[in-house]
Amino acid sequence: MSSLKERLLARVTNDLEAIEAALQDNLTPYLDLVSKTARHILFSGGKRLRPLLMVISARVCNYSGKNDKQFAVIFEYLHAATLLHDDLIDGAPVRRGKPVAHSIFGNSTAVLVGDFLLARALSIAAIAENARIIDTIAKVTEDMSQGEIQQMMNKGRMDITEKEYMQVIENKTAGLIKAACRIGALIADAPDKDIERLSAYGYYVGIAFQMTDDLLDYLADTWDLGKEVGADLKEGKLTLPVIYALKQADTAERNRMIEIISESDFSVADFQLLVDLLQSYGGLSYTRDRADEYVRMAKEELAGFEPSEALETLEMIADYALLRKI
Amino acid sequence: MSSLKERLLARVTNDLEAIEAALQDNLTPYLDLVSKTARHILFSGGKRLRPLLMVISARVCNYSGKNDKQFAVIFEYLHAATLLHDDLIDGAPVRRGKPVAHSIFGNSTAVLVGDFLLARALSIAAIAENARIIDTIAKVTEDMSQGEIQQMMNKGRMDITEKEYMQVIENKTAGLIKAACRIGALIADAPDKDIERLSAYGYYVGIAFQMTDDLLDYLADTWDLGKEVGADLKEGKLTLPVIYALKQADTAERNRMIEIISESDFSVADFQLLVDLLQSYGGLSYTRDRADEYVRMAKEELAGFEPSEALETLEMIADYALLRKI
Structure with missing residues (x-):
């Protein structure tokens, strides 16, 4: 029995190849330094989740045109743009196991x-000459920059609430994935109810992906994640596993956790102690349960569509959000 | 007899006030840090040339709607966005006499x-639901970032050609001013020939403004410019006065100039010697003549319109491009 990842990859291989080709094509005529830098961030092991979701969402809505791969590029470019700026701001040394672009x-x-x-x-989006597509892209770009700014302002704060965390991941991550699914439906001229369903699906999947990502930062056996374990913490970013555990802990253990978190250069032993505390106060299982819940809600949104291979793929991507590295 | 600047300001006072109000309104609901930083760059003595040109261009085309000030904001925001990133990249300590935002x-x-x-x-532009407006904004944003990258790649190079210089200022400066005039015509539903005329007017005015700005960097009596004289040179940016003089100079004096230019911490005496050489090899007068020529071409584009007060204002702005600080 092959894994979910293998089965999912098998059914999207052709789409992924077409997306890779479109990503390359759209950079070709530009300045050498632009292409080199863009290629470094674009072709260093990204999963193409966003463009893939756009393409599959369009297919679920019976899209029959030829421009889906072209538009799908928008989402990888927007994603790469934010990664370039975020890595600079976060001072992270590596991304996906490679030195970050600014280094x-x-x-x-x-x-x-x-x-x-x-x-x-945006130039690619403008080609659509569709006000709803433009509006979606403009809005998500604005939300992403707001999410980044909120995250930066939250850095080092020990009293972040779950609500504040949700605002950041909505703006920073879920918004773009939602937009990808939405625009898939829009280019297929889907009826409004299907546009809204796929938007909601994308939003829930986006939240589940980010929560899983934040969880992985505390799971010591995920060295293949391509970033350092505990990286969020080193950058002063408190994510849901910590936010929840801090709220549940008694005063003494909360203070112990804050002490470790505040120390940007914590030892392996301290980090292990922190993970144990996250575990015992339920921060890890709470985050996993929340992500689970979002995947369930994502799949519920798909219930209104006719069964199809593409719809099954969306279901598998939702499941993959949760399982991918755990 | 009042000066051109005074006469120009007198006729645009109401527009400038409405533009200020729109700039404020569009920032109100955002995060405190965003507003503060945006306000620092937006309200530190900018001339509002771009929004003003949009508003007056619309008026020349008999615009009768109420959204001109709203759309005009786009151009000051785009301009401010590039200033924030440029100042960071250039490492300039002051802008318009104030510490730069990143400091x-x-x-x-x-x-x-x-x-x-x-x-x-972009979100404001999207409100127009007009494909040509969106397309213009997307394209100019792309061109500006390309211009910045070209300029960065040119830094420190002593063999920049006039053609390369023109490419940078077209992308970096003239494109946005052209777009402002173009969109003024577009929101007024002007006929294509008027849209093209005002676009060309904006392009020529933009080139003239940038050339004048580059010239001012070498004119020692312009301390009121709000930036250091010789700032471009300190950042390794060769502009037209230098490019031209280097081409005209004999080998010995070219080498002397290159020596001064290559020294980022040149003395006042060295800078004065350089300015003398720019003067004697015609770099200053050549740049002034080129700017003059662009102002003439800008005004020629206006000849096809019916006379009006707004049209006169555009003529005055073209003249002001040349005269403003010299």
Whole structure:
């Protein structure tokens, strides 16, 4: 019996290849430094989740045109633009196991190529000449920058609430995945109710993905994640596992956790102690349960569609959100 | 006899006030740090040239709606977004006589608020639901980021050609001013020939403004410019006065100039010697003549319109491009 990941990959291989080709094509005529920097961030092991979700969402709505891969590029470009700027701001040394772009090409290049990718995404979106598509892209770009700013302002704060955490991941992550699914439905000229269902599906999947990602930061056996375990904590980012555990802990253990968290250069032993406390106060299982719940809600949104291979793929992607590395 | 500047200001006072109000309104509901940083860059003595040109261009085309000030905001936001990122990249200490935003709010905030202003500009543009407006904005945003990247790649190069210089200022400066005039015509539903004329007018005015700005960097009596004289040179940016003089100079004096230029911490005496060489090899007069020529071409584009007060204002702005600080 092959794994979910293998089965999912098998059914989307052709789409992924077409998306790769479109990503390459749309960079070809640009300045060498732009292409090099953009390629570094674009072709370093991203999963193409966002463009894939757009393409499959369009297919669920019986899209029969030829522009889906072209539009799908928008979401990978927007995603890459935010990664370039975020890595700079977070001071993270690696992404997906490779040195971050600004450490190779310089901070200025990272800022400007991020701007370029954002602008390029909008130029591609403009081709659609569809006000709802433009509006969705403009709004999500605005929300993402707001999410980043909220996250930056939250850095180092020990009193972040679950609500504040949700605001950040909605703006930063779920919004773009929601937009990808929404625009898949929009280019297929789907009826409004289907547009809203796929938007909601994307939103829930996006939340589940981010929660799982935040959980993985505390799971010591995930060295293959391509980033350091505990990286969020080192950057002063409190995510749901910690937020929940801090709320549940008694004063002494809460103070012990805060002490470890506040120390940006914590030892392996301290980190292990923290993970044990997250475990015993339910921070890990609570986060997993919440992510589970969002995957369930995502799949519920799919219930209104006719069964199809594409619909099954969306269901599998929702499940994958949860399982991918755990 | 009052000066051109006074006469121009007298006729645009009401428009400038309405533009100020719209700039404020569009920032009100956002995060405190965003508003503060955006306000620092937006309300520190900008001339509002771009929004003003949009509003007056619309008026020349008999615009009778109420949304001109709202759309005009787009151009000041886009401009401010690039200033935030450019100042960071250039490492300039002051802009318009005030400390640059990133020195007050930090580099991360400057990057993210720049992203936010860019996204906000697009969200406002999306309201128009007009494919040509969206397309113009998307394209100009892309061009500006390309211009910035070209400029960064040119830094420190002594063999920049006039053609390369023109490419940078077209993308970086003239494109946005052109877009402002173009969108003024577009929101007024002007006929295509008027849209093209005003676009060309904006392009020529933009080139003239940038050339004048580059010239001012070498004119020692312009301390009121709000930036250091010789700032471009300190950042390794070769502009037209230098590019031209280097081409005209004999080998010995070219080498002397290159020596001064390559020294980022040149003395006042060295800078004065350089300005003398720019003068004697015609770099200053050549740049002034080129700017003059672009102003003439800008005004020629206006010849096809019916005479009106708004049209006169556009003529005055073209003249002002040349005269403003010299």
